[in-house]
Amino acid sequence: MAGEPPSSGAQMGVNSRRHYNVVHPVDIETPPLASPAPAVSPPVYREIKHFKKWVVWLIPVFVAANVVMFIITMYVNNCPKNSVSCIATFLGRFSFQPFKENPLLGPSSST
Known part of the structure; x- marks a missing residue:
């Protein structure tokens, strides 16, 4: 037919979206030319x-x-007991040291 690409002896099979859209060739047997x-x-x-x-x-x-190790180190750090001022004091012993002491917002280096 006009407008259709010429077909070859093999066709491509496309898997569904849930199988990552992998394309695999699928061989199709072609009948011999002499047979009807x-x-x-x-x-x-x-x-x-x-x-x-x-x-x-x-x-x-x-x-x-x-995350578990961070929580454990913040518990051991206990900023209100070991520092003069703390950030986020509403967290209690899980509060952070100020930027002057620790610029990375975490437990102290001694912890």
Whole structure:
């Protein structure tokens, strides 16, 4: 037909969005030229799974460990007891040291 690109012997199969839109070639058997042409059937697409689905867990574990360690060091730091002035005093012993003592807003270097 006019306007359609010429077809080759192979077609491309596209996986759905939930499988990361990976494109895999799919071979289709072509009948020999001497045999009568059968009725045109729609192309058959099959889903190819190469990898097992996995759950990301390593980064959330590192983030959680860092948050827990930060809370523990802020508890040990106890700014109101060890410093003259503190930032965010409503946090009690979890309050921060002033910028003059610690410019990074965290526990003291001695902690």
